[in-house]
Amino acid sequence: MQKLKLIKVGIIGCGTIGSQIAKACQDKLNDKFELVAICDIDEDKARNLKNLLDKKVSILRTEDLIKKVDLVVEAASAKASSEIIERCIKMRRDVFIMSIGGLLGKESLLRSVSKSRVYLPSGALCGxxxxxxxxxxxxxxxxxxxxxxxxxxxxxxxxxxxxxxxxxxxxxxxxxxxxxxxxxxxxxxxxxxxxxxxxxxxxxxxxxxxxxxxxxxxxxxxxxxxxxxxxxxxxxxxxxxSTANPKTSQMAIFSAIATLKEIADSVKIGT
Ligand SMILES: NC(=O)c1ccc[n+]([C@@H]2O[C@H](COP(=O)([O-])OP(=O)(O)OC[C@H]3O[C@@H](n4cnc5c(N)ncnc54)[C@H](O)[C@@H]3O)[C@@H](O)[C@H]2O)c1
CATH class of the missing domain: 3.30.360.10 (Dihydrodipicolinate Reductase; domain 2)
Structure with a gap:
């Protein structure tokens, strides 16, 4: 049987959400995704996360990370998210955004997407x-x-x-x-x-x-x-x-991991 090609993932932001997504890529979702790179403006955060992961994960700058992966996961900040989406669209990479607040007022960016796919998880909200x-x-x-x-x-x-x-x-x-x-x-x-x-x-x-x-x-x-x-x-x-960051709900982390899983699944359930 032919082996399925793994989706190469890079995570920008190694805090509460980014760390949990990284671990999910290496554990629960490793039959679909390969975590290849991480990045954080705070180098200690990136190094700490790398120490918890497989040795082959690289710490890269944003630009280099985007070049190296199929899917970019943003879990950094509302200040960074629109710039990350813009770069991913230019470089024809799929992108997954957690800091949705940074996209308000930038809806034209979303309308300009053609060759990439943009994923915006429901996060901590139901309905x-x-x-x-x-x-x-x-x-x-x-x-x-x-x-x-x-x-x-x-x-x-x-x-x-x-x-x-x-x-x-x-x-x-x-x-x-x-x-x-x-x-x-x-x-x-x-x-x-x-x-x-x-x-x-x-x-x-x-x-x-x-x-x-x-x-x-x-x-x-x-x-x-x-x-x-x-x-x-x-x-x-x-x-x-979440215990690590009281501003972030545990459900937001679960939603991110569930959305990732859905990206790779052939069956989509729900609207
Ligand atoms: N969609 C949702 O429902 C939802 C829910 C909770 C949090 N969030 C958002 O997701 C993001 C991550 O949340 P968190 O709880 O993991 O936060 P966190 O503070 O624990 O981690 C964020 C990490 O990103 C890094 N970072 C900040 N700006 C960066 C940049 N420009 N480039 C690279 N790294 C950068 C920080 O140094 C930090 O390590 C936040 O913007 C938060 O508002 C979304």
């Missing part, structure tokens, strides 16, 4: 399957309410801009209520879910986002409400934050 089906008809509203413990919102530019101190919050408080566009700008490390919801649905200007926090919260919870010709969808995802 995108229904939203994609519902988008075939008319959608009147999409609302996301995200609830996170204060430490999951730390460092967000919006908090500094408004002079909000998370340590002073002693009860359930709505921190932000506005468009997905505003949420992604104000909370770039937190609301990739708002970005993917916008891209799959009615866009970042029409998608409404509320961000709520409380010292009593222990999980990252996303509630989505969608209304349209089809009727109404309500989903609630109660995510356990």
């Amino acid at each position: 995108l399957d229904g939203l994609k089906s519902a988008s075939t008809g008319k959608i009147s509203s999409v609302t996301l309410t995200t609830r996170k413990p204060p430490k999951g919102l730390a460092g967000a530019p919006y908090l500094m801009e408004k002079g909000l101190e998370l340590s002073k919050i002693d009860k359930e408080t709505v921190i932000f209520d506005g468009t997905a566009e505003g949420a992604v700008k104000g909370f770039p490390q937190n609301v990739n879910v708002a970005a993917i919801l916008s891209l799959a649905g009615i866009g970042a200007e029409r998608t409404r986002v509320r961000i709520v926090t409380s010292p009593d919260y222990t999980k990252n919870v996303h509630e989505v409400e969608i209304s349209g010709d089809f009727g109404r969808i309500m989903t609630k995802t109660e995510n356990v934050p």
